[in-house]
Amino acid sequence: MNQKKRLSAIMGTPIQTETPQQASPESSMGYAPVAGATAPSPAPEKRPAAARSMAAMWAASRPGPVDADGTVVELDPELCLPSAIADRVPDATNDAFNAFVEQIREEGQHTPILVRRHPRQSGHYEIAYGRRRTRAAQVLGKAVRAVVRDLSDAELLVAQGSENLAREDLSYIERAHFARNMEQAGVARDVILKAMGVHRPDLANYLAVAEAIPAAVLAAIGPAPKVGRPRWLTLASRIKVAPAERVDTALSSPDLIGKASDERFSLILSALAESAPRKKARDEIVKDARGVKFARVERSSNAMRVTLDEKAEPGFADYLAERLPELLAAYRQSRS
Structure with a gap:
């Protein structure tokens, strides 16, 4: 057609x-x-x-x-x-x-x-x-x-x-919404340009934003009168990389109830913000004076794991475990 x-x-x-x-x-x-x-x-x-x-x-x-x-x-x-x-x-x-x-x-x-x-x-x-x-x-x-x-x-x-x-x-998204509705209805571009009162590059921007925001997201947010193109593009980029379940959770959050449209936009934008990437664990090999490996230390952002090689130094694991309270007390005393 x-x-x-x-x-x-x-x-x-x-x-x-x-x-x-x-x-x-x-x-x-x-x-x-x-x-x-x-x-x-x-x-x-x-x-x-x-x-x-x-x-x-x-x-x-x-x-x-x-x-x-x-x-x-x-x-x-x-x-x-x-x-x-x-x-x-x-x-x-x-x-x-x-x-x-x-x-x-x-x-x-x-x-x-x-x-x-x-x-x-x-x-x-x-x-x-x-x-x-x-x-x-x-x-x-x-x-x-x-x-x-x-x-x-x-x-x-x-x-x-x-x-x-x-x-x-x-609002900006309503103008974009209007432009996209005309395009989907088969309205010629020259008529859309006259109806919008814009030039072709501006119309392309409107259409790109409207295309990038799913209907469910637009329905949950509403017109958001104070939100312009840059923040809509930020939201679109977050939606693109977020798992569908995370988007659904953000849209159904009870925190949105009773909030104004601009506030709903901010809440959904924050909910879809990328989490700070976890630091990869850093492995460290511990050797004795002779160069024999006897322990592995794994560090993360909030923990450290020490693995002892029983074959390299039999009995050292028990020795260390028994003296952990003494080591902790000594550490605390050194800090005071």
Whole structure:
């Protein structure tokens, strides 16, 4: 199955091949008109420079300003389904979502979500971005404010990725997770690059990290918002050399219960740290004045073993054993 057919199977709509005469995903986007709705009131947002740059490029390719281009409607959040390509890593211990719900309860939903009519389920919608706002509306039992647009599969992914770029709370592993999910769905590399807002070397890094972290490890850790690429690579290298039983033990440790995602990452990383290699025992042969070998001394990091050759010196072993208490007393006296 080629890439277009695989993506079509997952996203639910035919994938159109773009020719030089056709518009690109960014320049062909248009809001679907919805009668009887009002235009959204823009809320000031604090975005990183890269996000502002991407947003400006995206908005410049459209027929009008982003806030004046469509209308806002109120939808039943139960009818708004997540995108087929996940960008979030679930985290049951994330208290930030509860705070987000309370904020919407007190202040209302400032920014509408973006959806398209669901390609497979009549009467439903597929979310390009705004999944957390939709979940919050479900919790509160309120309608979710949304803009409905006619989006192709590629356009939906670019919109989803552009919103991701603007999120300061989307972690490194979630971005890597999103990139890998798109690749596994058969999305073309040029579309992934546009959705991620990155260059090819950066995308290669994301994919390498996502490929190196098993699904079970990612599920146990969660999004780990404060963990960047270097520490994920360290964890990946430890997973690679650790026995499977050791990894399973680390993931099922009771110490993880109730801990925040970043803490779970640190605990698993520590659990998979390589133990200090044991020093090999050093054998020493002891000879008498005539050069006859009569004892072997084996040393390790915390012990010493003396083996006496009874044939070389008969009776010496008994003699030494009887005088060990005297030798210990003499040793202690010499130290004092």
